[in-house]
Amino acid sequence: MTEFQVTVCSGITGDRIESVQAQAFPHGKLLSASGEATVSIHLDGKMSPTQIDSLFEEWKHIIVLERDGEVKYGGYITSEPLYTDDSSILQLKLVDVWGLLERRFAVDHSEPHVEKWSQTVTGNRATHLNQILIWARDSYTGTPAAYFPITIPGVSGGEIVTRTYYGYHLNYVDEAIGKLLDEGLDVYFEPTWVAPGRFGWITHAGDAWTSGVTREFSVTAPQSQVVRFEQRRDGSRVTNNASRVGEGSEVDMLTISNLDMSSELPLLERVTVSKEVTSASQLSIMAGEDLVTYRSATVQWDLEILSTAGVNIGDTLLLHFFGHRRVADGWHSRRVVKVQAGMGNIDTISVQPTGGA
Incomplete structure (x- = not known):
């Protein structure tokens, strides 16, 4: 039987403070992006309103979800969206460490000026x-x-x-x-x-970081651990003329542009500002990398997989298809970029080619 544990921890040190009961904990983890969650806490009447306010104060504490002893999510409390009619359920919104990084300057804070x-x-x-x-x-x-x-x-x-x-x-x-x-x-x-x-x-x-873990799934096989498959394609970021802007301003601004002369698409241009870059050669390399990254549409596959499979961010999935109308027969390698889960038996896993847009 699956065992869940929900713990309140210090938002500064991470030290454990108290265990609480939760009835639901849908959450998301992402590669290179912020993951959010909503936790529904059961109020058993043993805490006073003042104690509840202190334990669940925004930004003061982190709430952690474990499944069978493995941490699945941890996030700062950011809000209590709505509480009504003396309910026994307290719903809280959470955000992982990216939420804190959105509120902290990237400077040496010891400098007086x-x-x-x-x-x-x-x-x-x-x-x-x-x-x-x-x-x-x-x-x-x-x-x-x-x-x-x-x-x-x-x-x-x-x-x-x-x-x-x-x-x-x-x-x-x-x-x-x-x-x-x-x-x-x-x-x-x-x-x-x-x-x-x-x-x-x-x-x-x-x-192009990966976790180093590789897992195999036969998507179209009977009794597969993959219970649902979806595909999405998005060409909004496709580029065949990538520009990078470095240091400087106006006519003195460092600018590099790289064209994909072999592209059969209409001219599609993209500019990325990189003001910290002072080298024309580094800027040119970056523009060339943009052409590789954004050469074609973003293709994302969403898979509903049994939670017991243990898929995590950065894992490499080798996915086998046979007789599928949209995906060619054979093995396809994809990297996990998003995991959406909760306290149920199914996780939704989003995968993309490694290094894609």
Whole structure:
């Protein structure tokens, strides 16, 4: 029998505070994007309204969902959408660590005049990510507390790039990370118990990052663990002329454009602003990578799979089709970019080709 555990933890340290009963916990986890959840807490009448307000105060605490001892989701409380008629159910909205990163500047908070601050970083894109997270978590030691429970491991390999970060831009952390994502970095903040009784997110990052786990499913076979299949195609970001804008302004602005001369499509143009880039050669490489990424339509497959399969973000799925009207016979490799689940027996898994738009 499946066992679920829901725990309230500190939003600063991740330390366990109290277990609570939940009747529903639909949630989503995404690669390189924010995942949200809604949890329905059962009020058994043992807590006073003041105690309820304290335990479920917005941003103060994180609520964690475990399934059979494995953490499936953790998110900050952001709102109580609606409570009516003395109900025994308290519904709360949650957001994972990306929600906090949307509210934190990507600057060295120890600097008294942040508008004058700048720092040049050289390393792979994951190193840039790590430095941004360190500024956000560790550079300010006063109050309110800047710390949040995230593990930041070192990452080797990948293209070495140089960027200068300026305080006067006042970019939020998610904006600074977004620029790295535009260059090909993938990021997953994995929810887990980082120590007994202490929740946190572990940072996974790299160009075309995968979890290293491969799972096989025969989609069209009888008694398959895949109970439903859907396909979506979106050509809104298809590009055959990719431009990148670097440092400078007006006529002195650094700009590079790369054309796909072999494209049979009408001219479709895209520009990405990368103000931290000062090298024309790096900008040209990035524009060329854009042509590869956005050469064709985004194709996403959504699969309803039994929760017991244990599919997670970044996993590689080898999917076999036979006799399908829309998908060619044979094996197809896809990476998991989204997991939608709850307290039921079916998860919805979204997969795309690795490195696609």
